[in-house]
Amino acid sequence: MYAASFQNNSKGLNFPMEHTKNKRMSLQQKQRLTGWIFLLPGVLLILTLSFYPALRALMTSFKTGVGVKMTWCGIDNYLRIFQDKVFLQSIKNCFFYLIIQVPVMLILGLILASLLNNPKLRFKGLYRTAIFLPCATSLVAYAIIFRSLFATDGFINSMLMNLGILENGYNFLSHSFSAKIVIIIALIWRWTGYNMVFYLAGLQNIEYSIYEAAKIDGANLIDIFFKITVPLLKPTILLTVIMSTNGTLQLFDESVNLTNGGPANASITMSHYIFNKAFQGVPNFGYTSAMSFVILIMVAVLALLQMKVGDKRD
Amino acid sequence: MKKKILAMALSAVMACSLAACGSGGSTETAGAKDSKETQAAAEGNELTVWAWDKAFNIYAMEEAEKIYAKDHADFKLNIVEVSWNDLQTQLSTILSSGDYSQLPDILLMQDFAYQKYIITYEDLFTDLTNSGIDFSQFSGGKVKASVVDNKNYGIPFDSGTEIAAYRTDILEQAGYTVDDLTDIDWDRFIEIGEDVLAKTGYSLFSSQAGSSDIIMQMVQSAGGSIWNEDGTPNFIGNETLEAAMKTYEKLFTTGVMATGNSWDEYIATFTSGKTLGAINGCWIMASIESADDQAGLWKITNMPSLPGVAGATNYSNQGGSSWGITTNCKNTELAVDFFNKTFAGSTELYDTILPSSGALSSWIPAGESSVYAEPQEFYGGEAVFEKITEFASKTPGFNTGVYYTEANDALAVAVTNVCSGSDIETELKTAEETVTFNMGQ
DSSP states (O other), X not given: OHHHHHHHHHHHHHHHHHHOOSSSOOHHHHHHHHHHHHHHHHHHHHIIIIIHHHHHHHHHTTEEEETTEEEEOTTHHHHHHTTOHHHHHHHHHHHHHHHHHHHHHHHHHHHHHHHHTOTTOSSHHHHHXXXXXXXXXXXXHHHHHHHHHTSTTSHHHHHHHHTTSXXXXXXXXXXXXXXXXXXXXXXXXXXXXXXXXXXXHHHHTSOXXXXXXXXXXXXXXXXXXXXXXXXXXXXXXXXXXXXXXXXXXXXXXXXXXIITTOSTTTTOOHHHHHHIIIIISSOOHHHHHHHHHHHHHHHHHHHHHHHHHHOOOO | OHHHHHHHHHHHHHHHHHHHHHHHHHHHHHHHHHHHHHHHHHTSOEEEEEEOOTTTHHHHHHHHHHHHHHHOTTOEEEEEEOOHHHHHHHHHHHHHHTOGGGSOSEEEEEHHHHHHHHHHSTTSBOOOTTSSOOGGGBOHHHHHTTEETXXXXXXEEEEEEEEEEEEHHHHHHTTOOGGGGSSOBHHHHHHHHHHHHHHHSOBSEEEETTOOHHHHHHHHXXXXXXXXXXXXXXXXXXXXXXXXXXXXXXXXXXXSEEEESSHHHHHHHHHTTSBSEEEEEGGGHHHHTTOGGGTTTEEEEOOOBOTTXXXXXXXXXXXXXXXEEBTTXXXXXXXXXXXXHTTTTOHHHHHHHHHHHOOOBOBGGGGGSGGGGSOBGGGTTBOHXXXXXXXXXXXXXXXXXXXXXXXXXXHHHHHHHHHTTOOHHHHHHHHHHHHHHHHOO
């Protein structure tokens, strides 16, 4: 909307500019200037706090060395990444999370949203709040709570033992597959409600009469969901897919606090590995910057693909 | 009406929070003014210190400040609590930015990271070799941690002499005493452990999963090393390391050693009754003592030795830290004098901090103090500090190297895989490759 009104302004601007050749600014020029002045602080902050450091990081990624003793090395850091077994493992882990968690979460969010969109349902506000609430919790706190829930003598194990499903406590976090599944469960718990809110907002824009018409024509619930809800929500779904992909590839807190990357790096994420290399061991900021840019490239490429596939405007 | 009440309530809340902000702000500025004034009055007689444990090293610093302030009335320390993880992140950020003015005057550094920081950031620590501090009065192995190229960069503080602590009451149920667990090797330890586990359901000790600290402790106890002379990793064909890995695997598969997934789970294993013992650096005593109801039931002895390894002993070390003076120090002379009169020259200081915080000194003259011979009620009335000092004198030296964290991580991965059925030789090979890769540019 903002951009659109600016365009209108600039189109209309040519005409009065030619007319009033005196030094005073025209009304529209003044308005445009006011707009830019309002934008300026934000733009300056983004430039200095986000773009400038990113540029410096890009330069650092072409240097190598320990601590502050850095020398230029060309693209060596980027080539080195392909020999780093742990980083390759962390890429695999992230894509494992991405492929399993994102579809499950989004489908679940979509189902919950269409259930809660039913106008006849009572206590809607309560349900919506309850499902949205997890994403208001602190990342660290919820990760630690999940860690203790899935501990060998934690809540989940005692429940399974009392139900007679398990005989002894199962150490979820010390087996590579179950550790990853615990992270996925934690992610689903925290982010489903967040995505559901986007879908709910999207559903508000769908005219209810469309549903009524469909029902009169004899469509069942599944038909309605796949042939009306999903197609009409496409832009929202695209948005959530891109956001979730971006978030999953940059996953950090869960890996650090829930599993600490373990067992044997089986659940470590890319950001966690980069943090370890930059701040835990002997720092090589050149190499870690290069790894960060690899994540950036992955996120950008995936987002582009998703937009190409998902955004087929008529 | 309802809306009005709501509006009033909300504005009241806002007013309160604003007032809180205001008062907070004003106290802050008052605080700043205060410290500025004292600074001006003291003309640089205030030193800033970074340390991380309120009950331990910060407490020790505060006591040292009191002792030094007796003769130097205007002396003041500004001790900032910075957790070890934050300290590393902050140091890296400050040092990479090149703006050293943000550094404190004095900072505490883990011994295993000292070499890394001296070598990575040459101008972080002040060279103290000829500063007047007598380093020969500290135990040799301990000083080594902060020495590079025969130059001293740190003042040793606490040591992490390895102890094994056991619950005597549960051992008794299985028909053993602590003497049965003293001066033995790991093979005998596992025999006893299996018996105790079968009879009582308790494991003998625990370790934290995903960490190879206990492996390092075993290697050190046998006088081994994980590095070659030239600094490259020495994992493949390292008999001491292989023996340690084998022992770990046996301990794990027999259940004699329990594991905790995180640090708090690890502590809980012996405070809340899953294991009847703990084997770690002597600073673990603070955690053992946190279970008040178990007072008098614990006893301390030495750790088991590695079987079949030449030079194996029952003594090792885990952790410990040293104080460093940064190059940003406003008044290096004052800082050196402060250390000379406290951590490197005051039995009074060590007499105060030892019984209340268990800060075992590596300053040799402090060992002659009578406090060490005092019986400790928690450990059945035994003079444990005397015992631990004796252990310390028998501990073999150990080179942590610059890439200690990388080696520790790689070995942790190796030992986790070994425990889930992988072969020791292959895993050590992978671990060595990982460390070599990390050391490359």
